[in-house]
Amino acid sequence: MNAFKPYILNALVFLPLLGTIIMLMYDQIVGKNEESLRRIALFFSTLTFIASLPLIWWTGDPALSVNVPWVENLGINYHLEVDGLSLWLVLLTTMLMPIAILSGWTSVHDKVREYLAFMLVLETGMIGVFLAMDMILFYLFWEVMLVPMYFLIGVWGGERRIYAAIKFVLYTMVGSLLMLVAIIALYLLHGDAQVGGKATFDIVTITKNLADSNFLSFNQQYWMFLAFGLAFAIKVPLFPFHTWLPDAHVEAPTAGSVILAGVLLKMGTYGFMRFNLPMFPEAAHHFAVPIMVLAVIGIIYGALVAMVQPDMKKLIAYSSVSHLGFVMLGMFAFTDMGMQGSLYQMLNHGVSSGALFLVVGIIYERRHTRQISEFGGLATPMPVFSTLFLIIAFSSIGLPLLNGFVGEFLILIGTFNSTYSRAFAAFATTGVILSAVYMLWMVQRVVFGEITSEKNRNLPDLNLREKFVLVPLVILIIFMGVYPSFFLNRTAEQVKQIRTVVEKNKPSNPVADNLK
Amino acid sequence: MQSLNLNYYYVLPHIILSITGIMSLLFGAFNKQAHRDLVFINSAGLITAGVSTYRLWNLVSSNAKDGPLTAFSGMVVLDHMSLAFIFIFLIVAFLSTLLSLNFLEDEDQSPEEFNSLLLFATVGMMLMASAGDMVMVFLGLEIASIATYVLAGYRKTDLRSNESALKYFILGSFSTAFLLYGMALVYGATGSTNLETISNAIKSGNNAITAQPMVMELLYVGAGMLLVGFGFKISTAPFHVWTPDVYQGAPTSVTAFMATGPKAAAFVAFLRIFVFTFAASYSFQLHTTWVNLLQVLAILTMIIGNIVALSQTDIKRVLAYSSIAHAGYALIGFLADDWISVAFYMLTYSIMNIGAFAVVSVMAGKGDEKTELENWAGMGFKSLGLSIALLVFMLSMAGMPLTGGFMGKFFIFKTAWDKGFHIIVIVAVLNSAISVYYYLRPMVMLFFRDENETNPTPLMSWTTYVTILLALAGTFYLGIMPGRLFSLLEVAKDVLVK
Numbered sequence A: 001m002n003a004f005k006p007y008i009l010n011a012l013v014f015l016p017l018l019g020t021i022i023m024l025m026y027d028q029i030v031g032k033n034e035e036s037l038r039r040i041a042l043f044f045s046t047l048t049f050i051a052s053l054p055l056i057w058w059t060g061d062p063a064l065s066v067n068v069p070w071v072e073n074l075g076i077n078y079h080l081e082v083d084g085l086s087l088w089l090v091l092l093t094t095m096l097m098p099i100a101i102l103s104g105w106t107s108v109h110d111k112v113r114e115y116l117a118f119m120l121v122l123e124t125g126m127i128g129v130f131l132a133m134d135m136i137l138f139y140l141f142w143e144v145m146l147v148p149m150y151f152l153i154g155v156w157g158g159e160r161r162i163y164a165a166i167k168f169v170l171y172t173m174v175g176s177l178l179m180l181v182a183i184i185a186l187y188l189l190h191g192d193a194q195v196g197g198k199a200t201f202d203i204v205t206i207t208k209n210l211a212d213s214n215f216l217s218f219n220q221q222y223w224m225f226l227a228f229g230l231a232f233a234i235k236v237p238l239f240p241f242h243t244w245l246p247d248a249h250v251e252a253p254t255a256g257s258v259i260l261a262g263v264l265l266k267m268g269t270y271g272f273m274r275f276n277l278p279m280f281p282e283a284a285h286h287f288a289v290p291i292m293v294l295a296v297i298g299i300i301y302g303a304l305v306a307m308v309q310p311d312m313k314k315l316i317a318y319s320s321v322s323h324l325g326f327v328m329l330g331m332f333a334f335t336d337m338g339m340q341g342s343l344y345q346m347l348n349h350g351v352s353s354g355a356l357f358l359v360v361g362i363i364y365e366r367r368h369t370r371q372i373s374e375f376g377g378l379a380t381p382m383p384v385f386s387t388l389f390l391i392i393a394f395s396s397i398g399l400p401l402l403n404g405f406v407g408e409f410l411i412l413i414g415t416f417n418s419t420y421s422r423a424f425a426a427f428a429t430t431g432v433i434l435s436a437v438y439m440l441w442m443v444q445r446v447v448f449g450e451i452t453s454e455k456n457r458n459l460p461d462l463n464l465r466e467k468f469v470l471v472p473l474v475i476l477i478i479f480m481g482v483y484p485s486f487f488l489n490r491t492a493e494q495v496k497q498i499r500t501v502v503e504k505n506k507p508s509n510p511v512a513d514n515l516k
Numbered sequence B: 001m002q003s004l005n006l007n008y009y010y011v012l013p014h015i016i017l018s019i020t021g022i023m024s025l026l027f028g029a030f031n032k033q034a035h036r037d038l039v040f041i042n043s044a045g046l047i048t049a050g051v052s053t054y055r056l057w058n059l060v061s062s063n064a065k066d067g068p069l070t071a072f073s074g075m076v077v078l079d080h081m082s083l084a085f086i087f088i089f090l091i092v093a094f095l096s097t098l099l100s101l102n103f104l105e106d107e108d109q110s111p112e113e114f115n116s117l118l119l120f121a122t123v124g125m126m127l128m129a130s131a132g133d134m135v136m137v138f139l140g141l142e143i144a145s146i147a148t149y150v151l152a153g154y155r156k157t158d159l160r161s162n163e164s165a166l167k168y169f170i171l172g173s174f175s176t177a178f179l180l181y182g183m184a185l186v187y188g189a190t191g192s193t194n195l196e197t198i199s200n201a202i203k204s205g206n207n208a209i210t211a212q213p214m215v216m217e218l219l220y221v222g223a224g225m226l227l228v229g230f231g232f233k234i235s236t237a238p239f240h241v242w243t244p245d246v247y248q249g250a251p252t253s254v255t256a257f258m259a260t261g262p263k264a265a266a267f268v269a270f271l272r273i274f275v276f277t278f279a280a281s282y283s284f285q286l287h288t289t290w291v292n293l294l295q296v297l298a299i300l301t302m303i304i305g306n307i308v309a310l311s312q313t314d315i316k317r318v319l320a321y322s323s324i325a326h327a328g329y330a331l332i333g334f335l336a337d338d339w340i341s342v343a344f345y346m347l348t349y350s351i352m353n354i355g356a357f358a359v360v361s362v363m364a365g366k367g368d369e370k371t372e373l374e375n376w377a378g379m380g381f382k383s384l385g386l387s388i389a390l391l392v393f394m395l396s397m398a399g400m401p402l403t404g405g406f407m408g409k410f411f412i413f414k415t416a417w418d419k420g421f422h423i424i425v426i427v428a429v430l431n432s433a434i435s436v437y438y439y440l441r442p443m444v445m446l447f448f449r450d451e452n453e454t455n456p457t458p459l460m461s462w463t464t465y466v467t468i469l470l471a472l473a474g475t476f477y478l479g480i481m482p483g484r485l486f487s488l489l490e491v492a493k494d495v496l497v498k
Helices: A005-029 A034-052 A084-103 A112-131 A135-144 A146-156 A161-193 A203-212 A218-235 A244-251 A254-279 A281-307 A312-331 A336-367 A383-397 A403-416 A423-447 A464-482 A485-504 B008-030 B035-062 B080-106 B111-129 B134-152 B159-190 B195-201 B213-233 B242-249 B252-277 B286-310 B315-335 B339-364 B384-398 B404-418 B422-448 B462-480 B483-497
Strands: A065-071 A076-081 B069-071 B076-078
Touching: A005 A034, A005 A065, A005 A076, A005 A084, A005 A112, A034 A084, A034 A112, A065 B483, A076 A135, A076 A203, A084 A112, A084 A254, A084 A336, A084 A464, A084 A485, A112 A135, A112 A146, A112 A254, A135 A146, A135 A161, A135 A203, A146 A161, A146 A254, A146 B422, A161 A203, A161 A218, A161 A244, A161 B404, A161 B422, A203 A254, A203 A485, A218 A254, A218 A281, A244 A254, A244 A312, A254 A281, A254 A312, A254 A336, A254 A485, A281 A312, A281 A423, A281 A485, A312 A336, A312 A403, A312 A423, A336 A383, A336 A403, A336 A464, A336 A485, A383 A403, A383 A423, A383 A464, A403 A423, A403 A464, B008 B035, B008 B069, B008 B076, B008 B111, B035 B076, B035 B080, B035 B111, B076 B080, B080 B111, B080 B252, B080 B339, B080 B462, B080 B483, B111 B134, B111 B252, B134 B159, B134 B252, B159 B195, B159 B213, B159 B242, B195 B252, B213 B252, B213 B286, B242 B252, B242 B315, B252 B315, B252 B339, B286 B315, B286 B422, B315 B339, B315 B404, B315 B422, B339 B384, B339 B404, B339 B462, B339 B483, B384 B404, B384 B422, B384 B462, B404 B422, B404 B462
Parallel strands: none
Antiparallel strands: A065 A076, B069 B076
């Protein structure tokens, strides 16, 4: 069994790619048939999901690791591993992908083969980002993933797709290229320090050596935290860097929005947890207050802007800014609860806002509009849809017994108990209330009341395919709300490790003692 | 003074290519429709030259402890650097030969002059790489340049091509004059044109020069003029203005050659004179002076190249400005005194650029009619393979991982950062981010715009197809498995240190 384990990781990265190749050849060999192309894509993404399931029980097993030299003279390794930090994010990715492919089953008719190929390549990239344990490998997946997303927005997007696609790529590129410089600098400094012997890009080795003896001066940490942090903050997106997000979300096709909201944003927060906190702990303390301030601004600002949006997709996009603010807040509280909550909230947001985008996609397919004012009283023609929509909206608000509650509660408690000002928690709580305002208001205007437009009177309810898309997510929403320890137990140890490292490097007075 | 060592074995690749060039010319004289045969003759010559270069590489490796091999009274120097660059030239010449066949056949141009000029230009470039004497650098440069001037104007009835050739010729001669004047002044200061003698003359502690302020000034002015001359050839700002016009007007397959081969050749001669002769271990601030000057030039080059490229609407001009920007990136490796990263960069640059120009030559159609990006609207899904190939080359130039362009940039940035050139690396990185905009713009045209039904699907000849495939394979090989090449070059580095 142990000999078999490393193959799982390789399979996760390469199965979607294999699917792409088979799809591209299918056209040449068998002939044009959109339906079978969709089946192939669905088959491979489902297979990837099934292959990822054993990770739940195997995580932490040292046999579950692939580490072979790639470019030996530069110290680049092909190193894949999964730990508590990445486990659930990998599963989130593999789970959302078949759902996203299903969601576009009837709405995408243009260039189906290329569309599905890009989706699968995107999956490879995302899984790779979470599994990569070598900085160059991480950077590789991080960048390569941009290309399919660029095309998904640019070719299959809405009216302003070209603008949105270019903005998305440029924003990400600026951040990530500075990250490359920081990666090089870290590699050279680690090599100079001679702690691990050979110079390496290996994340595990560098993190371990840094935890044992911190060979970086505060100044070095400061700049590297900024360089890594900018790349991740743009991706999250943290408050002033968020402007690409509404554009990209609104213009992307439904499946693209689901993946963007569900997984891509998590790569930013994951990056903070993987690199910034354990590698540059002193700088993390130094920047904790500014980041928490930005996070709180993001929470409130995102919620306020979401409230006035007439377009459902835009509303959900801004609600993402708000929710990701919670994630950042909990992470920089540097308490077990806050960080656990932060990790949990990443998953919650992936599931709930992914589901919300699917909901919008479903009614967009029927009416070809996303304006809230066009709808009203959908509960009468579409009862099943309305029920599911309501549960998903509640999950996004954070109703107890649903997943959102657990995450937000942990984050707020964790922030309240942290060494930083309790005002952060207090202000953030208003975000919870505001989210109830915009979400419930939207649900009310779309689902309840009288039927305002004749066009809505005879809309068909969910068909079997759409049920297959939404029901698993709703079940997951309830399961995550009722039994969070199933998830949290598996992340606890990793979070604790990171927190210990951060704690150890805490300056005596975190706010005043900034510049040594 | 070295002994007159007439070792023809050391210049065997040069000899082989010269003979092949003459054979091409003669073969064409007797056989008018010899397009395809000439490709085979050229390829055979290039491959034979490649084999003999490989043997010389082994010879240099085994003789490493005695220093570089010299012949013809020090006129020819063989070391790993010259041979590595000779390999690059051979690859460039091979791909250009393949690529140009379609142009020659389609437009009924005479193939024999074209093919032999291509080879003579390559011989000139190889002489520049293996030059041990300033006179030899000049000779090689002239041989390569004059052949390329003619090639640029090869479409004789096309005004743009004529303009390109004339512009290239006038500005090229102008820069050569600078170079020659610089050489004369350096000769005046040091009393020799031999590079080794020069480097000994300016070694610290050698009072013959350091004691005389006049002589020193002569040397500085001479070095400055050399810098200007080489700056023209590798198109650094502010000496870059000829590049876009010349690249745009020349036939695309010639542009592919011009943008890669002569640029790499200028780089190797530049390296030989500045990094090795006016080297860091030598003296009186000559080294720091040119490093500081070149640092400013490199930053200017990157910024001007990238910013101006943003507003270009013609793909060949976009690629021209991109090649200016790439000269800036390569100069960073130059500043770090590291010829290996420059050589690796020029290799990746050459392969991806020839690939990109090959795609452009197909998309633009007969006579290079459609080089405006607007003409490409919606062609992407119609000719998917071609567009994806262009995407790969463009992403490689932008420095996307998995492609050679990334490894080249990564290698250069790493070396430069290690040597302490922090600011210029950050400038370069931000420039790469800007460049993504114009590298992805052809994709916007090809894929995101609605299809223009009147556009015919471009047709591709099999040689162009092979060129693109080879360039693709090279781009991915250098991006995914550069390890072997790196270790080969690392060995060469050890040798140099000894």
